Amino acid sequence: MTYCIYLTHPNVYIDPATPVPHWDLSDKGRERLEQGLRQPWLLEIDHVIASREKKAIETGQIIANHLGIELMTASGLHENDRSSTGFLEPDEFETVADEFFSRPAVSVRGWERALDAQSRVVDAIKKALTTIPSGEPVLFSGHGGVGTLLKCHLANNAIDRAFDQPANVGGGCWFRFDPADLEACKADIESLKWQLIDEMELAT
Numbered sequence: 001m002t003y004c005i006y007l008t009h010p011n012v013y014i015d016p017a018t019p020v021p022h023w024d025l026s027d028k029g030r031e032r033l034e035q036g037l038r039q040p041w042l043l044e045i046d047h048v049i050a051s052r053e054k055k056a057i058e059t060g061q062i063i064a065n066h067l068g069i070e071l072m073t074a075s076g077l078h079e080n081d082r083s084s085t086g087f088l089e090p091d092e093f094e095t096v097a098d099e100f101f102s103r104p105a106v107s108v109r110g111w112e113r114a115l116d117a118q119s120r121v122v123d124a125i126k127k128a129l130t131t132i133p134s135g136e137p138v139l140f141s142g143h144g145g146v147g148t149l150l151k152c153h154l155a156n157n158a159i160d161r162a163f164d165q166p167a168n169v170g171g172g173c174w175f176r177f178d179p180a181d182l183e184a185c186k187a188d189i190e191s192l193k194w195q196l197i198d199e200m201e202l203a204t
Helices: 029-037 038-042 054-067 090-102 114-129 144-154
Strands: 005-007 047-052 072-074 137-140 173-177
Touching: 005 144, 029 047, 029 054, 038 054, 047 054, 054 137, 072 173, 090 144, 114 137, 144 173
Parallel strands: 005 137, 047 072, 047 137
Antiparallel strands: 005 173
């Protein structure tokens, strides 16, 4: 049966002088990802599709190289557009991000609305899957914010930051989902629990 893994990029170098979509994975992020290559379920993956942000491409490339397959990228998988504010210091960012999730129909400080980002990423994943032979598992390399919006869509759940990836771990979190729920929206939200890529747990 076809299934998908959604993986967020792990730790990055935070560079206020560089646009966020161009940030690189940090040494810690790469180390965690290298540890994650031991995940038993990873060997089942036939395709890796990444967001076109640099850190997601770097994440997907490490996995694709390990599996000996070609990395693909897809438009529409990027993180919610925050270019209106650019880099925000951590405390301020968390405050604005809280509002982003709690007011999904509002453009908070010019950010892309959560509802629009959700529709975009869901549509992008649907479109990407039309290029994949039926029954072949796919890993999407993406971002925490839009991954949370995807999870809420799959479970037909109201957008809520309570379902965000764990805080203070630096990303590198994943969940498994049935692509049928992109349309059916019947996933059990508990079955979409975030897991750390560098902790050895089986996808179920």
